[in-house]
Amino acid sequence: MQYTNGYPRHIEQSRYECLLFDVDDTLYPLSSGLSAKCTKNIQEYMVNKLGIKESKVQKMCSQLYKDYGTTMAGLHALGYEFDDDDYHSFVHGTLPYEYLKPDLVLRSLLHGLPISKVIFSNANEAHVAEVVGRLGLEDCFDDVICFESLNPKTQTSTDTHPESHNGSIGSSSRKSPIVCKPFENAFQQAFKMANINPHKTLFFDDNIRNIQTAKDMGLSTVLVGSSQRKRGVDYALESIHHIKEVVPELRQIIVSTSKY
Numbered sequence: 673m674q675y676t677n678g679y680p681r682h683i684e685q686s687r688y689e690c691l692l693f694d695v696d697d698t699l700y701p702l703s704s705g706l707s708a709k710c711t712k713n714i715q716e717y718m719v720n721k722l723g724i725k726e727s728k729v730q731k732m733c734s735q736l737y738k739d740y741g742t743t744m745a746g747l748h749a750l751g752y753e754f755d756d757d758d759y760h761s762f763v764h765g766t767l768p769y770e771y772l773k774p775d776l777v778l779r780s781l782l783h784g785l786p787i788s789k790v791i792f793s794n795a796n797e798a799h800v801a802e803v804v805g806r807l808g809l810e811d812c813f814d815d816v817i818c819f820e821s822l823n824p825k826t827q828t829s830t831d832t833h834p835e836s837h838n839g840s841i842g843s844s845s846r847k848s849p850i851v852c853k854p855f856e857n858a859f860q861q862a863f864k865m866a867n868i869n870p871h872k873t874l875f876f877d878d879n880i881r882n883i884q885t886a887k888d889m890g891l892s893t894v895l896v897g898s899s900q901r902k903r904g905v906d907y908a909l910e911s912i913h914h915i916k917e918v919v920p921e922l923r924q925i926i927v928s929t930s931k932y
Contacts, residue, residue: 694877695793698896704771713763722752745850760796774808782812790866791816794852815866822851854881859889
Protein backbone atom coordinates (compact mmCIF):
# COMPACT_ATOMS: atom_id res chain seq x y z
CA MET A 673 0.00 0.00 0.00
CA GLN A 674 1.24 3.49 -0.85
CA TYR A 675 1.40 6.15 1.85
CA THR A 676 1.37 9.96 1.87
CA ASN A 677 2.32 11.91 5.01
CA GLY A 678 2.04 8.70 7.01
CA TYR A 679 -1.52 7.90 5.85
CA PRO A 680 -2.76 5.53 3.13
CA ARG A 681 -2.89 7.50 -0.11
CA HIS A 682 -6.63 6.92 -0.67
CA ILE A 683 -7.33 8.88 2.51
CA GLU A 684 -5.58 11.92 1.05
CA GLN A 685 -8.14 11.96 -1.77
CA SER A 686 -10.98 12.96 0.53
CA ARG A 687 -13.53 15.48 -0.69
CA TYR A 688 -12.19 17.91 1.93
CA GLU A 689 -8.75 19.43 2.28
CA CYS A 690 -9.57 21.70 5.22
CA LEU A 691 -11.85 21.82 8.25
CA LEU A 692 -12.62 25.41 9.30
CA PHE A 693 -13.88 25.91 12.87
CA ASP A 694 -15.55 28.70 14.76
CA VAL A 695 -14.67 28.67 18.49
CA ASP A 696 -17.36 29.98 20.83
CA ASP A 697 -20.42 27.73 21.16
CA THR A 698 -18.91 25.49 18.50
CA LEU A 699 -15.86 23.81 20.04
CA TYR A 700 -17.71 23.86 23.36
CA PRO A 701 -21.47 23.89 24.08
CA LEU A 702 -23.65 26.96 24.64
CA SER A 703 -24.59 25.46 28.00
CA SER A 704 -21.12 26.30 29.34
CA GLY A 705 -22.40 29.77 30.20
CA LEU A 706 -19.52 31.71 28.63
CA SER A 707 -21.66 33.37 25.97
CA ALA A 708 -24.24 34.61 28.48
CA LYS A 709 -21.49 36.13 30.63
CA CYS A 710 -19.84 37.63 27.56
CA THR A 711 -23.09 39.35 26.56
CA LYS A 712 -23.48 40.69 30.09
CA ASN A 713 -19.94 42.06 30.02
CA ILE A 714 -20.52 43.75 26.66
CA GLN A 715 -23.58 45.48 28.03
CA GLU A 716 -21.69 46.57 31.14
CA TYR A 717 -18.94 48.00 28.93
CA MET A 718 -21.51 49.98 26.98
CA VAL A 719 -22.90 51.46 30.20
CA ASN A 720 -19.74 51.95 32.24
CA LYS A 721 -17.24 52.86 29.53
CA LEU A 722 -19.34 54.43 26.79
CA GLY A 723 -22.06 56.10 28.86
CA ILE A 724 -24.99 54.45 27.11
CA LYS A 725 -28.20 54.34 29.12
CA GLU A 726 -28.72 50.99 30.79
CA SER A 727 -32.32 50.86 29.60
CA LYS A 728 -31.12 50.87 25.98
CA VAL A 729 -28.16 48.51 25.98
CA GLN A 730 -29.92 45.14 25.70
CA LYS A 731 -31.88 46.04 22.59
CA MET A 732 -29.02 48.07 21.15
CA CYS A 733 -26.52 45.27 21.70
CA SER A 734 -28.74 42.77 19.92
CA GLN A 735 -29.43 45.09 16.97
CA LEU A 736 -25.79 46.05 16.50
CA TYR A 737 -24.83 42.37 16.45
CA LYS A 738 -27.46 41.78 13.79
CA ASP A 739 -26.51 44.76 11.64
CA TYR A 740 -22.72 44.74 11.89
CA GLY A 741 -21.68 41.18 12.73
CA THR A 742 -20.48 42.04 16.23
CA THR A 743 -21.63 44.57 18.81
CA MET A 744 -18.11 45.97 18.84
CA ALA A 745 -18.21 46.65 15.11
CA GLY A 746 -21.59 48.33 15.48
CA LEU A 747 -20.36 50.59 18.26
CA HIS A 748 -17.48 51.73 16.07
CA ALA A 749 -19.92 52.31 13.21
CA LEU A 750 -22.03 54.57 15.42
CA GLY A 751 -18.96 56.63 16.18
CA TYR A 752 -18.09 55.49 19.68
CA GLU A 753 -14.36 55.78 20.28
CA PHE A 754 -12.65 53.15 22.39
CA ASP A 755 -9.56 50.99 22.36
CA ASP A 756 -10.14 47.53 20.92
CA ASP A 757 -7.73 45.87 23.33
CA ASP A 758 -9.45 47.54 26.29
CA TYR A 759 -12.82 46.32 25.01
CA HIS A 760 -11.61 42.74 24.63
CA SER A 761 -9.96 42.81 28.03
CA PHE A 762 -13.16 44.03 29.70
CA VAL A 763 -15.47 41.65 27.83
CA HIS A 764 -13.34 38.52 28.24
CA GLY A 765 -11.46 39.33 31.44
CA THR A 766 -14.03 37.88 33.84
CA LEU A 767 -15.38 35.00 31.78
CA PRO A 768 -15.76 31.72 33.72
CA TYR A 769 -13.11 29.87 31.71
CA GLU A 770 -12.91 27.35 34.54
CA TYR A 771 -16.16 25.88 33.20
CA LEU A 772 -14.22 24.58 30.21
CA LYS A 773 -12.49 21.25 30.81
CA PRO A 774 -10.10 19.25 28.62
CA ASP A 775 -12.13 17.60 25.87
CA LEU A 776 -10.37 14.32 25.20
CA VAL A 777 -13.10 13.12 22.84
CA LEU A 778 -12.78 16.14 20.55
CA ARG A 779 -9.01 16.04 20.79
CA SER A 780 -8.98 12.43 19.62
CA LEU A 781 -11.37 13.20 16.76
CA LEU A 782 -9.27 16.11 15.53
CA HIS A 783 -6.00 14.25 15.76
CA GLY A 784 -7.58 11.36 13.86
CA LEU A 785 -8.26 13.52 10.84
CA PRO A 786 -5.37 13.86 8.33
CA ILE A 787 -6.77 17.15 7.04
CA SER A 788 -5.75 20.75 7.65
CA LYS A 789 -7.70 22.22 10.58
CA VAL A 790 -8.05 26.00 10.97
CA ILE A 791 -9.76 28.22 13.55
CA PHE A 792 -11.79 31.15 12.20
CA SER A 793 -13.17 33.35 14.98
CA ASN A 794 -14.33 36.94 15.44
CA ALA A 795 -12.85 36.86 18.96
CA ASN A 796 -9.43 38.20 19.85
CA GLU A 797 -6.29 36.08 20.00
CA ALA A 798 -6.04 35.95 23.80
CA HIS A 799 -9.61 34.68 24.17
CA VAL A 800 -9.18 32.04 21.46
CA ALA A 801 -5.93 30.85 23.05
CA GLU A 802 -7.55 30.64 26.49
CA VAL A 803 -10.50 28.61 25.22
CA VAL A 804 -8.42 26.26 23.11
CA GLY A 805 -5.98 25.80 25.98
CA ARG A 806 -8.72 25.02 28.50
CA LEU A 807 -10.13 22.43 26.09
CA GLY A 808 -6.70 20.84 25.66
CA LEU A 809 -6.70 21.41 21.91
CA GLU A 810 -3.57 23.58 21.56
CA ASP A 811 -1.87 21.24 19.10
CA CYS A 812 -4.95 20.32 17.08
CA PHE A 813 -4.99 23.26 14.66
CA ASP A 814 -2.68 24.31 11.85
CA ASP A 815 -3.64 27.98 11.83
CA VAL A 816 -5.69 30.53 13.80
CA ILE A 817 -7.54 33.40 12.17
CA CYS A 818 -9.01 35.82 14.69
CA PHE A 819 -9.75 39.51 15.31
CA GLU A 820 -6.12 40.65 15.10
CA SER A 821 -5.53 38.63 11.94
CA LEU A 822 -8.48 40.22 10.19
CA ASN A 823 -8.00 43.70 11.64
CA PRO A 824 -4.36 44.82 11.82
CA LYS A 825 -3.83 47.76 14.16
CA THR A 826 -3.56 50.28 11.35
CA GLN A 827 -7.00 49.35 10.01
CA THR A 828 -9.18 49.29 13.13
CA SER A 829 -11.49 52.05 14.33
CA THR A 830 -9.55 54.89 12.66
CA ASP A 831 -11.06 54.15 9.26
CA THR A 832 -14.68 54.18 10.40
CA HIS A 833 -17.30 56.70 9.32
CA PRO A 834 -19.17 57.70 12.49
CA GLU A 835 -22.93 57.82 12.47
CA SER A 836 -25.28 59.50 14.91
CA HIS A 837 -25.25 58.41 18.58
CA ASN A 838 -29.05 58.61 18.77
CA GLY A 839 -29.34 54.82 18.84
CA SER A 840 -31.02 54.62 15.46
CA ILE A 841 -29.73 51.62 13.57
CA GLY A 842 -30.50 50.93 9.96
CA SER A 843 -30.91 47.82 7.87
CA SER A 844 -28.87 44.66 8.32
CA SER A 845 -27.12 45.35 5.00
CA ARG A 846 -24.85 48.02 6.52
CA LYS A 847 -21.15 47.43 6.03
CA SER A 848 -19.23 46.57 9.16
CA PRO A 849 -16.30 48.91 9.94
CA ILE A 850 -14.48 45.87 11.33
CA VAL A 851 -13.68 42.80 9.26
CA CYS A 852 -15.71 39.99 10.81
CA LYS A 853 -18.09 37.17 10.07
CA PRO A 854 -20.73 36.97 8.65
CA PHE A 855 -19.47 39.31 5.93
CA GLU A 856 -17.84 38.01 2.78
CA ASN A 857 -14.66 40.07 3.12
CA ALA A 858 -13.82 38.22 6.35
CA PHE A 859 -14.15 34.87 4.59
CA GLN A 860 -12.11 36.11 1.64
CA GLN A 861 -9.31 37.20 3.96
CA ALA A 862 -9.43 33.89 5.79
CA PHE A 863 -9.15 31.96 2.54
CA LYS A 864 -6.09 33.98 1.56
CA MET A 865 -4.39 33.82 4.98
CA ALA A 866 -4.74 30.06 5.41
CA ASN A 867 -4.49 29.15 1.72
CA ILE A 868 -8.00 27.69 1.79
CA ASN A 869 -9.89 26.35 -1.20
CA PRO A 870 -13.53 27.00 -0.19
CA HIS A 871 -14.82 24.27 -2.49
CA LYS A 872 -12.80 21.69 -0.56
CA THR A 873 -13.48 23.04 2.92
CA LEU A 874 -16.00 22.06 5.59
CA PHE A 875 -17.04 24.95 7.85
CA PHE A 876 -18.33 24.47 11.43
CA ASP A 877 -20.18 27.32 13.17
CA ASP A 878 -23.11 27.81 15.55
CA ASN A 879 -24.33 31.02 13.85
CA ILE A 880 -26.75 30.56 10.97
CA ARG A 881 -25.75 33.84 9.31
CA ASN A 882 -22.11 32.77 9.24
CA ILE A 883 -23.18 29.41 7.85
CA GLN A 884 -25.26 30.98 5.09
CA THR A 885 -22.47 33.31 4.00
CA ALA A 886 -20.08 30.38 3.97
CA LYS A 887 -22.46 28.37 1.81
CA ASP A 888 -22.88 31.27 -0.62
CA MET A 889 -19.09 31.38 -0.95
CA GLY A 890 -18.76 27.73 -1.85
CA LEU A 891 -17.98 26.03 1.46
CA SER A 892 -19.74 22.94 2.75
CA THR A 893 -21.36 23.79 6.07
CA VAL A 894 -22.09 22.26 9.47
CA LEU A 895 -24.41 24.04 11.89
CA VAL A 896 -23.32 23.12 15.42
CA GLY A 897 -25.69 23.15 18.40
CA SER A 898 -28.85 22.32 16.49
CA SER A 899 -30.29 19.33 14.67
CA GLN A 900 -32.47 21.48 12.40
CA ARG A 901 -31.44 21.97 8.81
CA LYS A 902 -32.01 25.48 7.47
CA ARG A 903 -31.08 27.31 4.28
CA GLY A 904 -27.36 27.04 3.72
CA VAL A 905 -26.88 24.13 6.12
CA ASP A 906 -25.46 20.92 4.67
CA TYR A 907 -25.24 19.15 8.03
CA ALA A 908 -26.63 19.94 11.47
CA LEU A 909 -25.40 18.39 14.70
CA GLU A 910 -26.19 18.98 18.34
CA SER A 911 -22.57 18.63 19.40
CA ILE A 912 -19.17 18.88 17.76
CA HIS A 913 -18.59 15.38 19.14
CA HIS A 914 -20.97 14.00 16.52
CA ILE A 915 -18.75 14.82 13.55
CA LYS A 916 -18.20 11.27 12.38
CA GLU A 917 -21.86 10.28 12.78
CA VAL A 918 -23.18 13.24 10.79
CA VAL A 919 -20.62 13.62 8.01
CA PRO A 920 -20.05 10.34 6.14
CA GLU A 921 -16.85 11.50 4.45
CA LEU A 922 -15.22 12.21 7.79
CA ARG A 923 -16.45 8.97 9.31
CA GLN A 924 -14.78 7.07 6.52
CA ILE A 925 -11.50 8.92 7.03
CA ILE A 926 -11.53 8.28 10.79
CA VAL A 927 -12.35 4.60 10.38
CA SER A 928 -9.80 4.11 7.61
CA THR A 929 -7.07 5.90 9.57
CA SER A 930 -7.71 3.78 12.67
CA LYS A 931 -6.90 0.60 10.73
CA TYR A 932 -3.29 1.55 10.13
